[in-house]
Amino acid sequence: MDSRLRGQDVPVEHDSNEPWAQGGESSLTPAQLNLTRLFEQDQQRQQKNMPAKAAEQAPDGTAKGKPRLLLMGQRRSGKSSISSVVFHKLPPSETLFLESTARIQKDELPSFMDFQVWDFPGQIDIFENPTFDIDAMFGEIGALIWVIDAQDDYLEAVARLNVTILNLQRTYPNIKIEVFIHKVDGLSDDYKLDIQRDITIRIQDELSDNGFENAPVTFHLTSIYNHSIFEAFSKVIQKLIPRLGILEAMLTNLCRTCRFEKAYLFDVTSKIYIATDSAPADMTSYEICSDYIDVIIDVTEVYGSWPRSEKHREGLEGSPWNQKLEDQVASNWAESCMVLSDGNKPIILREVNKYLALVAIMKEDSYDKMPLVNINVEVVVQGLEEFFDITKPK
Numbered sequence: 001m002d003s004r005l006r007g008q009d010v011p012v013e014h015d016s017n018e019p020w021a022q023g024g025e026s027s028l029t030p031a032q033l034n035l036t037r038l039f040e041q042d043q044q045r046q047q048k049n050m051p052a053k054a055a056e057q058a059p060d061g062t063a064k065g066k067p068r069l070l071l072m073g074q075r076r077s078g079k080s081s082i083s084s085v086v087f088h089k090l091p092p093s094e095t096l097f098l099e100s101t102a103r104i105q106k107d108e109l110p111s112f113m114d115f116q117v118w119d120f121p122g123q124i125d126i127f128e129n130p131t132f133d134i135d136a137m138f139g140e141i142g143a144l145i146w147v148i149d150a151q152d153d154y155l156e157a158v159a160r161l162n163v164t165i166l167n168l169q170r171t172y173p174n175i176k177i178e179v180f181i182h183k184v185d186g187l188s189d190d191y192k193l194d195i196q197r198d199i200t201i202r203i204q205d206e207l208s209d210n211g212f213e214n215a216p217v218t219f220h221l222t223s224i225y226n227h228s229i230f231e232a233f234s235k236v237i238q239k240l241i242p243r244l245g246i247l248e249a250m251l252t253n254l255c256r257t258c259r260f261e262k263a264y265l266f267d268v269t270s271k272i273y274i275a276t277d278s279a280p281a282d283m284t285s286y287e288i289c290s291d292y293i294d295v296i297i298d299v300t301e302v303y304g305s306w307p308r309s310e311k312h313r314e315g316l317e318g319s320p321w322n323q324k325l326e327d328q329v330a331s332n333w334a335e336s337c338m339v340l341s342d343g344n345k346p347i348i349l350r351e352v353n354k355y356l357a358l359v360a361i362m363k364e365d366s367y368d369k370m371p372l373v374n375i376n377v378e379v380v381v382q383g384l385e386e387f388f389d390i391t392k393p394k
């Protein structure tokens with residue numbers, strides 16, 4: 001959308017003499033310097049914890065420093081379906097036709113943090129197979145996602161998961177283990193909770209029998225047929241973001257200042273939310289915001305997206321506007337800073353960069369204050385850009 005459709009935007013002029021506009025170490029604001037220092041400390045700590053072998057080289061030449069998500073579990077538990085639905089937009093019903101994975105599928109996903117997803121074939125046991133370089137696999141920061149089919153007998157899956165956790169805990173105590181109790185669609189709420197309780201107890205008992213009391217294992221109830229899989233991935237990815245608290249604080253402040261009900265920072269392609277404000281997250285607001293992203297993407301696909309052709313640009317900059325496009329829109333990146341009314345609660349979407357978008361649900365009376373809201377959103381977006389600039393893997 002351009003500003004003619006939006007109407008309410010107040011473009012904020014930026015003084016190029018302002019410190020953050022210039023770049024360079026000496027021109028950083030105290031907040032930027034503080035974040036840079038904290039981030040460097042985090043990285044030094046992580047490098048100390050990394051096994052020497054993994055720190056030396058990346059397996060198969062993939063870029064280092066990219067967080068890696070490993071999808072493991074029994075055959076047909078739903079690993080490839082999860083990866084295809086979340087990261088490749090495959091409609092859930094089409095996963096019925098996916099073939100069994102024969103070799104490890106490595107997916108590099110260009111996104112705000114360029115992570116990789118490795119989909120393991122269900123029949124492979126990496127600890128029994130000497131050809132696997134375990135150090136290279138688990139040395140990088142990331143998470144192991146273990147998928148358990150809740151509609152099937154899960155005892156063997158739990159037993160294999162226990163062996164895997166015990167093996168990992170001895171060498172890589174920091175790796176996060178995320179258990180997806182999957183395919184819970186069609187199960188009653190009571191039954192879902194029973195299964196979750198049973199699996200949790202079986203794993204925790206085994207771990208404490210072996211002397212591991214506080215292993216970082218988290219459980220999620222998931223299905224590709226609703227938003228639960230995106231919600232679970234959001235939680236997994238959030239744990240990989242250094243200094244997530246700063247992002248949350250920014251969004252909480254924005255909600256307070258603009259009287260938003262809820263604000264999410266989304267990774268647009270996967271619709272994973274990578275941060276939200278401190279108000280309790282509820283599935284409904286997440287669903288509304290993520291569906292809204294779909295609407296915007298569909299509209300953008302129909303009416304053209306970045307980059308525009310020279311001719312299109314000339315048309316937009318010509319009469320009657322007679323202004324450069326950059327001067328007409330609030331953001332160089334955003335084509336979709338627009339407001340829709342949903343049940344009297346407008347929703348605002350503002351692109352942050354080509355991967356991220358800020359989506360917020362406003363309160364009923366906030367529509368009148370759009371110019372102020374836009375200015376505040378603009379400032380937060382700049383803060384977010386600076387955050388990701390400082391914390392991106394170097």
Ligand SMILES: Nc1nc2c(ncn2[C@@H]2O[C@H](COP(=O)(O)OP(=O)(O)OP(=O)(O)O)[C@@H](O)[C@H]2O)c(=O)[nH]1
Nearest residue numbers: 076077078079080081095096100101122183223224
């Ligand atoms: N009901 C339901 N079925 C699912 C769900 N996720 C995946 N499936 C189905 O589970 C079957 C197996 O899915 P796959 O993704 O191929 O399983 P996999 O774990 O990758 O299997 P391997 O490659 O053999 O290890 C497919 O028929 C999917 O449609 C879910 O959330 N709910």
